[in-house]
Amino acid sequence: MGCVEEMDYEILLKNTSFKECREFVTSNFKEVYKVKPGYRMFEVYLIGVPPVMIGVDGDHVIFPYTKPCYGTFLLRIRGEEAIAALREGGGV
Amino acid sequence: MNRLNNTLLLLGCPELPAQTGIALYLANKLARKNVDVTIAGTRSAINLIKVSDPERNYAKKLIDLDRCIENIAEKRTDFDSCFVFIHNDAGIAYLATIHSISKADLSAIIFGSNAETLASTIEFECRKIVAKTAHNPIPLKKKIDEVI
Numbered sequence: 001m002g003c004v005e006e007m008d009y010e011i012l013l014k015n016t017s018f019k020e021c022r023e024f025v026t027s028n029f030k031e032v033y034k035v036k037p038g039y040r041m042f043e044v045y046l047i048g049v050p051p052v053m054i055g056v057d058g059d060h061v062i063f064p065y066t067k068p069c070y071g072t073f074l075l076r077i078r079g080e081e082a083i084a085a086l087r088e089g090g091g092v
Numbered sequence: 093m094n095r096l097n098n099t100l101l102l103l104g105c106p107e108l109p110a111q112t113g114i115a116l117y118l119a120n121k122l123a124r125k126n127v128d129v130t131i132a133g134t135r136s137a138i139n140l141i142k143v144s145d146p147e148r149n150y151a152k153k154l155i156d157l158d159r160c161i162e163n164i165a166e167k168r169t170d171f172d173s174c175f176v177f178i179h180n181d182a183g184i185a186y187l188a189t190i191h192s193i194s195k196a197d198l199s200a201i202i203f204g205s206n207a208e209t210l211a212s213t214i215e216f217e218c219r220k221i222v223a224k225t226a227h228n229p230i231p232l233k234k235k236i237d238e239v240i
Contacts, residue, residue, distance in 0.1 A: 049184065
């Protein structure tokens, strides 16, 4: 999963839970997509409890990123291709 | 429990000492039933297994956690059953992910100080092996012996 960590990301929430990430995304962004755990984005497979919520804010995507020892982070990363995939039905 | 063919032990963060011992115990127990066991974990979790079992008597197949998730998500591999080690919120997220991407018969091994609370957050059907222990593996071993 090195790809995300090598990208220019902003951490919106850290050491949080998937539930808090879901609530933050649905409360703070108008354009939101539901995906299943295992959804591939930025060459990573999203870990989480369904539905995994992904927000879109301009040309950035907001999504949960889980590491076993550090919990879940909510990241904001520029990703036009990821947004296009979500809009084309990549979400559930 | 039904006869198993191949099983995945999916380890969580190795900060709780009970995990490595229980993983090796369970791997041995399943291997003695002719089950093909694969252990997935972070680099630290895998290294703990390697150091604890240098002759690889119990941990015969090891795989990086991210690579394992990728292989299952891409349908390159799957398992008849899977035991997910859980002692934090991230562990619940991994359990739900395996539930979503795999057809494996799922068991949650839940331990640590918040074991019962964590167990109550699981929103789907799976076998729950729960013991409120972090250091001492015996309570968890007893629970495993009850179901396998």
